[in-house]
Amino acid sequence: MPNLIVAGIGGQGVNALAHVLAKTFFGAGLGCQYTVHKGGAQSLGSVYAEFRVWENGKDLPLLSPAIPAGRLDYLIALDPWEALRHARLASAQTCIWSEIQSQPFFRARQSEQDNSEQNPIDTLLTLPLTLHTRRYRQASRERFSTPQMANYLAGLDCLQALGLQSTSHFKEHFLRRIPTSRVHFTGYVSDAETL
DSSP: OOEEEEEEETTSOHHHHHHHHHHHHHHTTEEEEEEEEOTTOSTTSEEEEEEEEEETTSOOOOOOSSOOTTOEEEEEESSHHHHHHHGGGEEEEEEEEEESSOOHHHHHHHHHHOOSOOOHHHHHHTSSSEEEEEOHHHHHHHHHSSGGGHHHHHHHHHHHHHTOSOSHHHHHHHHHHSOHHHHHHHTOOSSGGGO
């Protein structure tokens, strides 16, 4: 069963997405253990969650929460620099779903160190893995009038590729995680079908 990482920076909803994915895996009858690493635990600091998933009903495997190098199956990256940070764990079988546009903080920090126009997506494209890129924040703005649902869209893309029978549990759990203030601000209706 898969090893999965959700990676991003503070404020992008990595923790919320991890919580919803865990509930979705359990709802699909899978065993799951996950750990969230909050890095600097501040806005724009690195945040990631590691998942170890297995078929429920089998003996509980003895798993470290850390995914060994070469054993990463899936990576959801809400920032391309974070995708590159975890690429060392990837193999030729790894599938990555990554936001294309990096946050301004990372672009500014990178340009202070190196004036070249380095792009993390260009580097990822040179690696022997499967890379799916999308402008998740832009798609979230277009669909939900806020960039804060990018984590939902990226998670949905990954779950569909995993072949889970239904993503309705994911939608329902995610809707419950949306703060009430954001529900009213963006015009959500409390119905999972609106997602």
